[in-house]
Amino acid sequence: MTAQLLDGKATAAEIRRGLAERVAELTTTVGRPPGLGTVLVGDDPGSHAYVDGKHRDCAQIGVAPIRRRLPVDATQQQVEDVIDELNADPACTGYIVQLPLPRHLDANAVLERMDPAKDADGLHPVNLGPLVLGVEAPLPCTPRGIVELLRRHDVPLAGARVCVVGRGITVGRPIGLLLTRRSENATVTLCRTGTEDLARHLREADIVIAAAGSPGLITKAVLRPGAAVLDAGITRTDQGLVGDVHPDAATVATWLAPMPGGVGPMTRAMLLANVVEAAERNADSV
Numbered sequence: 001m002t003a004q005l006l007d008g009k010a011t012a013a014e015i016r017r018g019l020a021e022r023v024a025e026l027t028t029t030v031g032r033p034p035g036l037g038t039v040l041v042g043d044d045p046g047s048h049a050y051v052d053g054k055h056r057d058c059a060q061i062g063v064a065p066i067r068r069r070l071p072v073d074a075t076q077q078q079v080e081d082v083i084d085e086l087n088a089d090p091a092c093t094g095y096i097v098q099l100p101l102p103r104h105l106d107a108n109a110v111l112e113r114m115d116p117a118k119d120a121d122g123l124h125p126v127n128l129g130p131l132v133l134g135v136e137a138p139l140p141c142t143p144r145g146i147v148e149l150l151r152r153h154d155v156p157l158a159g160a161r162v163c164v165v166g167r168g169i170t171v172g173r174p175i176g177l178l179l180t181r182r183s184e185n186a187t188v189t190l191c192r193t194g195t196e197d198l199a200r201h202l203r204e205a206d207i208v209i210a211a212a213g214s215p216g217l218i219t220k221a222v223l224r225p226g227a228a229v230l231d232a233g234i235t236r237t238d239q240g241l242v243g244d245v246h247p248d249a250a251t252v253a254t255w256l257a258p259m260p261g262g263v264g265p266m267t268r269a270m271l272l273a274n275v276v277e278a279a280e281r282n283a284d285s286v
């Protein structure tokens with residue numbers, strides 16, 4: 001068996017085309033384009049690459065880019081001053097703080113200082129609450145992108161047993177909440193790499209979502225034949241970027257979202273969707 005591709009690159013391109021039309025309309029009715037801000041602290045090459053990608057996406061669909069960069073030794077106060085500035089900037093529809101922040105900074109305090117209405121990542125506590133309650137609010141981009149990718153490829157979710165590996169705030173924790181909502185109705189087991197008998201949990205799953213940052217963790221040996229497998233793990237090595245899913249998984253899976261080309265492009269597309277939706281909400285309220 002060779003897995004069919006859950007093609008994040010093509011799906012994201014299709015989503016961007018739809019968003020570009022909405023941005024053009026907003027720009028005419030509001031008199032200026034929606035603006036996406038990014039706050040990047042430090043010089044991590046991965047974070048720089050992701051933020052550059054986000055601004056390339058903005059350029060493609062007509063969203064105005066607003067970039068804020070701070071040095072690796074920026075103080076909490078300096079970061080929070082930038083947050084205050086973006087909260088107050090009418091040209092900034094929504095923004096993100098690129099994670100991870102350098103260790104000396106309190107990331108939770110930074111996220112909490114954001115205006116929840118401008119939280120394009122859906123990571124502010126005020127927006128995470130509705131995720132638990134199952135009511136509408138901006139959703140974290142990677143989990144939203146995963147659900148969108150599965151839906152657009154008709155991968156059944158209702159009743160599916162999903163095993164998520166990784167419990168980070170951008171993917172693992174929120175995807176569990178999203179997939180167990182009434183609209184998705186999956187049964188989710190949230191694991192970490194240290195979960196006892198992880199292989200057993202994986203083998204029981206119809207859908208595996210790997211977000212552990214552990215290169216090659218998911219091999220064909222731990223998969224149920226026919227499972228759908230989504231690789232949301234990225235590790236930078238001397239040999240380049242490596243995902244959590246071993247290439248041999250493609251021989252037993254029915255569906256595979258590879259890294260690169262699967263979940264990553266969907267994360268970026270969902271960020272744009274969150275910004276466009278925020279701009280539409282703003283336009284409706286005036």
Ligand SMILES: Nc1nc2c(c(=O)[nH]1)N[C@@H](CN(C=O)c1ccc(C(=O)N[C@@H](CCC(=O)O)C(=O)O)cc1)CN2
Binds near residue numbers: 097
């Ligand atoms: N504030 C946030 N920080 C981080 C998030 C996030 O959602 N919000 N997620 C990750 C990084 N990330 C977005 O910021 C991200 C990661 C990977 C990709 C991507 O397109 N990956 C490509 C491969 C990478 C490449 O070619 O350079 C792919 O999978 O095809 C996009 C966004 C942590 N931080």
